[in-house]
Amino acid sequence: MADQLYLENIDEFVTDQNKIVTYKWLSYTLGVHVNQAKQMLYDYVERKRKENSGAQLHVTYLVSGSLIQNGHSCHKVAVVREDKLEAVKSKLAVTASIHVYSIQKAMLKDSGPLFNTDYDILKSNLQNCSKFSAIQCAAAVPRAAAESSSSEKCEQSSLQVSSETPANNELTTNGHSPPTSKQIFQQPKGIMGMFASKAASKTQDANKETKTETKEVTNVSSTGNKPPGKGNVMSNFFGKAAMNKLKVNLDSEQAVKEEKIVEQPPVSVTEPKLAAPTGLKKSSKKAEPVKMQQKEKKRGKRAELSDDETKETENMKKKRRRIKLPESDSSEDEVIPDSPGDYEAESPSPPPPPSPPPEPVPKTEPEPPSFKSSSGEKRKRKRVLKSKTFVDDEGCIVTEKVYESESCTDSEEELKMKTSVHRPSTMIVKKEPKEERKVPKKGTAALGKANRQVSITGFFQRK
Amino acid sequence: MTTLTRQDLNFGQVVADVLCEFLEVAVHLILYVREVYPVGIFQKRKKYNVPVQMSCHPELNQYIQDTLHCVKPLLEKGGGGGVWVTRFWSRGFLFLQNDVEKVVVVILDKEHRPVEKFVFEITQPPLLSISSDSLLSHVEQLLRAFILKISVCDAVLDHNPPGCTFTVLVHTREAATRNMEKIQVIKDFPWILADEQDVHMHDPRLIPLKTMTSDILKMQLYVEERAHKSS
Numbered sequence: 001m002a003d004q005l006y007l008e009n010i011d012e013f014v015t016d017q018n019k020i021v022t023y024k025w026l027s028y029t030l031g032v033h034v035n036q037a038k039q040m041l042y043d044y045v046e047r048k049r050k051e052n053s054g055a056q057l058h059v060t061y062l063v064s065g066s067l068i069q070n071g072h073s074c075h076k077v078a079v080v081r082e083d084k085l086e087a088v089k090s091k092l093a094v095t096a097s098i099h100v101y102s103i104q105k106a107m108l109k110d111s112g113p114l115f116n117t118d119y120d121i122l123k124s125n126l127q128n129c130s131k132f133s134a135i136q137c138a139a140a141v142p143r144a145a146a147e148s149s150s151s152e153k154c155e156q157s158s159l160q161v162s163s164e165t166p167a168n169n170e171l172t173t174n175g176h177s178p179p180t181s182k183q184i185f186q187q188p189k190g191i192m193g194m195f196a197s198k199a200a201s202k203t204q205d206a207n208k209e210t211k212t213e214t215k216e217v218t219n220v221s222s223t224g225n226k227p228p229g230k231g232n233v234m235s236n237f238f239g240k241a242a243m244n245k246l247k248v249n250l251d252s253e254q255a256v257k258e259e260k261i262v263e264q265p266p267v268s269v270t271e272p273k274l275a276a277p278t279g280l281k282k283s284s285k286k287a288e289p290v291k292m293q294q295k296e297k298k299r300g301k302r303a304e305l306s307d308d309e310t311k312e313t314e315n316m317k318k319k320r321r322r323i324k325l326p327e328s329d330s331s332e333d334e335v336i337p338d339s340p341g342d343y344e345a346e347s348p349s350p351p352p353p354p355s356p357p358p359e360p361v362p363k364t365e366p367e368p369p370s371f372k373s374s375s376g377e378k379r380k381r382k383r384v385l386k387s388k389t390f391v392d393d394e395g396c397i398v399t400e401k402v403y404e405s406e407s408c409t410d411s412e413e414e415l416k417m418k419t420s421v422h423r424p425s426t427m428i429v430k431k432e433p434k435e436e437r438k439v440p441k442k443g444t445a446a447l448g449k450a451n452r453q454v455s456i457t458g459f460f461q462r463k
Numbered sequence: 464m465t466t467l468t469r470q471d472l473n474f475g476q477v478v479a480d481v482l483c484e485f486l487e488v489a490v491h492l493i494l495y496v497r498e499v500y501p502v503g504i505f506q507k508r509k510k511y512n513v514p515v516q517m518s519c520h521p522e523l524n525q526y527i528q529d530t531l532h533c534v535k536p537l538l539e540k541g542g543g544g545g546v547w548v549t550r551f552w553s554r555g556f557l558f559l560q561n562d563v564e565k566v567v568v569v570i571l572d573k574e575h576r577p578v579e580k581f582v583f584e585i586t587q588p589p590l591l592s593i594s595s596d597s598l599l600s601h602v603e604q605l606l607r608a609f610i611l612k613i614s615v616c617d618a619v620l621d622h623n624p625p626g627c628t629f630t631v632l633v634h635t636r637e638a639a640t641r642n643m644e645k646i647q648v649i650k651d652f653p654w655i656l657a658d659e660q661d662v663h664m665h666d667p668r669l670i671p672l673k674t675m676t677s678d679i680l681k682m683q684l685y686v687e688e689r690a691h692k693s694s
Contacts, residue, residue, distance in 0.1 A: 018618050020611075056618075106618035109496070112507065112514035113614040119513055120604060 003043070006030065010044045014103055015055055020117045022102040027132040028121045034132050041100040058108065061085050062101040065092035079111060389456050399457060478679050479538035481599075482585065483531045484510075485606050486566060490527050490631070491517045492613045493568050493581055497620075499627050511607045529652040530631050537562040537635060538585070567632040569661065572624050572692070577664045579623065580687040581613075588681055598678055605675040609684060612673040619670050620686060624693045632657050666690045 009030065013019045027037035045059055063085065064077040073093070079101050080088045089095055102114055122129060130136065389399045488510050495505045495516040500523070505516040518524060563585055570579040633654075667687040674683045 018612075018615055020615060104615060104618070106615040108614070109502065110507070110514075110516070112516065113611055116513040116607060116611045116614070120607065 006040050007044055007047065010040065010103070014044075014057070014105060018105055020102055020104040020106075020108075020113055022114060022117050023100060024118050025121050028125050032132065034134050037132075038099045041103055045100060045103060056105060057103055058082065058106065059103050060101045060108070060114070062097070062099055063088050063092070063095065064097050065089075065095040067092055079114065081108070387457060397456070473539070474679070475539040478587065479535045481602065482538055482680065482682075483535045485609070486534070486583065487527055487531055488515055488517070488610065489581075489583070489613060490531075490568055491515070492610060493570075494518065494523075494629060496613060496617060497570060497579065497623055497627075499570060499623075499629050511603045511610065513607055513610065515610060527631075533652055533654060534563065534566060534633055537633070562635045564634040564636065567634065568629060569632055570623060570627050570629050571661075573626045575628075575661075576689075577661065578627065578689050578692045579620065580664065580667075582683075582685050582687060584683040584685075586681045588676070588678065602677050602679065605677055609673050609675065609682075612684070616670075616672055616686065619672075620688055621692055630661070632662065664689050 010021060010026070013021045013026075013029075021041065023034055023037040023041055026032075026041065027034045030037070030040075032040070045057060048055065048057055059082045060079055061082065062077070062079050064075065066073055067076040075096075076092065078088055085098075089098070102117070104113075108114070125131075127142075130140075383403055385401060385403055387399050387401050389397060392398050491505075492515055494500055495502070495518075500518065500520075504518050504520045504523070506519050507514045508517045509515070565582055565584045567583070568581040569577045570581075572578050664687055666689070668690060669685055669687055671683070671685040675681065
């Protein structure tokens with residue numbers, strides 16, 4: 001009786017609604033274990049074929065087994081159409097499993113719709129995606145929300161550091177097609193590596209991804225010139241800038257993933273790794289949709305996070321570059337590159353030292369020492385060549401270059417970085433509210449910082 | 464004290480952009496599924512997070528793009544809408560009356576008679592409101608469903624005769640004609656008023672494929688199929 005109901009359901013989906021019914025989709029829709037769903041589909045096909053009712057059914061199968069290729073034995077998992085099933089089976093040395101993957105009325109030309117079918121239902125069942133799955137891992141337990149947010153913060157900072165250097169390298173090498181094709185081949189490894197190191201429930205998706213790749217090869221072999229074209233397709237689709245970013249994301253995410261995941265069962269890891277060599281040769285575009293799916297599903301926030309991170313790092317780099325420009329102009333700079341010290345050199349100067357400098361200084365000089373003591377952060381003393389700007393007796397603004405030993409703090413540098421990035425008209429010095437001096441003549445009226453020994457020329461240089 | 468940032472979002476433009484992107488993908492997919500062009504010119508691309516087939520023939524792509532570029536202003540039309548956006552929430556209301564009733568992808572046989580018409584009927588809901596955060600992802604989901612339906616439309620349609628070509632028809636309201644002329648001059652892509660024989664199909668069968676309703680867009684896709692294709 002229950003069987004009858006299921007069969008009617010499947011009949012309705014396939015015949016009336018013209019849907020593609022995959023075993024995964026069926027298991028979520030009816031709330032049954034995947035093995036049961038596979039069995040149901042098989043039953044349905046058998047009955048329909050026996051009845052010979054005339055309704056054309058197309059079936060795809062998932063075949064997996066070991067294959068001897070180039071002397072190496074590898075595990076192959078493929079989704080194949082019914083007409084190719086025997087051919088694929090005969091190629092396998094040992095057939096590990098065959099089951100129905102999907103049933104549909106229409107003959108599918110490629111595997112895209114299969115992915116599309118599963119995408120939405122998987123997305124809506126993200127929290128319990130392994131509920132009906134046959135692949136279980138007792139150790140894979142979702143993290144508590146607090147834990148995951150704090151770990152993401154740590155990863156953010158580590159990502160920022162790690163993603164800079166790879167990005168730099170790629171920018172220099174990625175000039176023309178051979179490097180990009182290398183990138184493409186590296187990328188599948190990255191993706192495959194990610195899949196291999198993921199949690200157990202995710203290996204299903206990895207399997208599917210390799211499956212869809214091999215299906216593409218087995219089914220659409222008539223189209224010919226595929227392998228050389230596909231490499232270029234990938235690069236054409238994304239363009240170089242996006243590829244760099246993507247690679248950076250992948251690398252950083254891979255690094256993060258491998259840090260994060262500790263308790264993976266080794267068995268589940270080997271299977272996708274074995275499948276990976278075959279998958280590598282295939283189009284890496286396939287990896288993209290599933291990878292994007294992975295990103296969305298597994299790391300929902302992570303994708304946006306990593307995008308933001310790379311943007312942040314780029315902004316950081318830009319910020320750094322901007323600040324470095326004034327530095328390079330002052331060629332007599334003797335500062336030993338302590339990283340805070342670099343920024344400090346030519347950017348809006350910190351308060352002058354307490355020791356009275358030889359030339360006349362503005363009246364607000366005494367402020368800084370008191371100010372400094374209040375901030376209470378790390379200080380370093382160095383000799384720095386600085387441009388001092390001050391108003392002399394006649395009321396003219398004078399700029400002089402002078403060696404000074406000064407102490408600087410990290411927060412001051414930060415502030416300087418921030419303020420140096422802003423446009424002059426919007427600059428507000430938060431730390432020293434008293435200096436609202438007008439700066440005539442040079443048209444930098446909005447500065448309001450002259451009496452703080454700011455290097456006005458710094459602004460012009462930065463442009 | 465929330466500061467009010469005024470952003471003049473033109474909803475017409477947003478909707479037109481979404482729609483034109485979708486139509487481009489749909490046209491490519493129709494050409495692939497109905498085998499209007501050989502399979503070899505198509506390659507897998509990604510849209511709405513799923514694989515779709517797009518042609519890589521430059522002239523074909525250019526033609527489709529030009530076509531939709533001309534359609535886009537008609538979809539946008541509806542007067543400026545202002546949106547007040549505060550820091551914490553956004554709410555926009557706009558009354559739109561777009562010029563386009565439907566966009567039709569017609570597949571013609573060797574004698575230039577239509578065998579199949581994929582009709583995208585487009586309307587905009589009476590009160591456009593973009594107030595939901597997840598609006599665009601919801602729309603994306605609906606468009607994905609359209610893509611899926613086009614991929615399996617083979618099951619409900621008969622095979623086309625060999626040597627088919629395609630064309631795009633746009634059914635508009637009266638007022639659009641003037642706009643079209645302006646657009647043509649700008650884009651240098653001539654449109655002509657369709658002949659009766661291009662539009663009229665003898666004894667068509669109607670096969671509905673998909674309908675969607677969302678806050679910004681209502682669309683229906685159905686296929687008109689000629690009863691006897693090979694005659």
